[in-house]
Structure formats: structure tokens, C-alpha cells
């Protein structure tokens with residue numbers, strides 16, 4: 001998870017915005033919603049596809065009203081407003097959104113069961 005956060009915060013996440021800068025793709029639009037440039041913040045937080053996951057989190061309302069300009073700014077506000085456990089869950093959900101984005105980018109799809117399985121694997125199976 002630390003590596004994921006580092007990549008999102010430093011521009012090394014291979015979202016389309018970064019791929020365009022490296023001339024790997026010729027446009028940076030989000031291929032899931034076509035409403036914005038696909039930055040790390042968009043792919044994991046502001047995309048309507050990502051919001052569907054985030055809206056279910058109990059802490060979502062604490063962050064939803066913010067107008068974030070970068071992934072780093074989102075995390076700075078999260079660290080101020082959320083509890084430690086809420087920040088941990090936020091990072092897991094951001095990571096899940098990134099993995100869902102990757103699955104779609106590479107021609108697959110992610111189902112609700114896949115997301116639930118990832119959460120269970122990350123959080124441990126209930127006893």
C-alpha cells in the first residue's frame with residue numbers, strides 16, 4: 001500500500017495523464033467515464049466509477065465536499081479529517097478502485113464479488 005500511495009503522489013502511477021506525458025498514449029481522457037483527464041486523483045477518487053465504491057464508506061461525507069486538485073491534497077485532508085482506521089479503509093478503497101480501473105483497461109471487468117473478495121483478503125476473513 002505504501003508503494004501505491006507513493007506512486008499516486010509522485011506521478012509514477014501509470015494513469016493516462018502520465019502515459020500521455022511519456023508519449024505512450026495520444027490522449028489522456030478517462031476511458032471509463034470520458035468526463036476528465038485520467039489522473040491518479042480521477043482514477044481512484046473523482047471518477048463516477050470510483051465514487052460508486054467510495055460512497056458506501058461511512059467516512060465519505062467527511063471528504064465528499066472537498067474540491068481536490070491532486071491526489072496528495074486528498075490525502076492531506078483525509079489525514080486531518082479521518083480517524084486512523086478510516087484512513088486505512090480509504091487507502092484500501094483507493095487501491096481497489098485502481099485495480100478495477102486496471103482490469104477494465106486491460107479488457108476485463110470487475111464484479112461486485114471480485115471487490116468483496118479483495119476486501120476480505122485485505123481485511124481478513126470474518127471469524
Ligand SMILES: [Zn+2]
Nearest residue numbers: 030032033047
Ligand atoms: Zn472517469
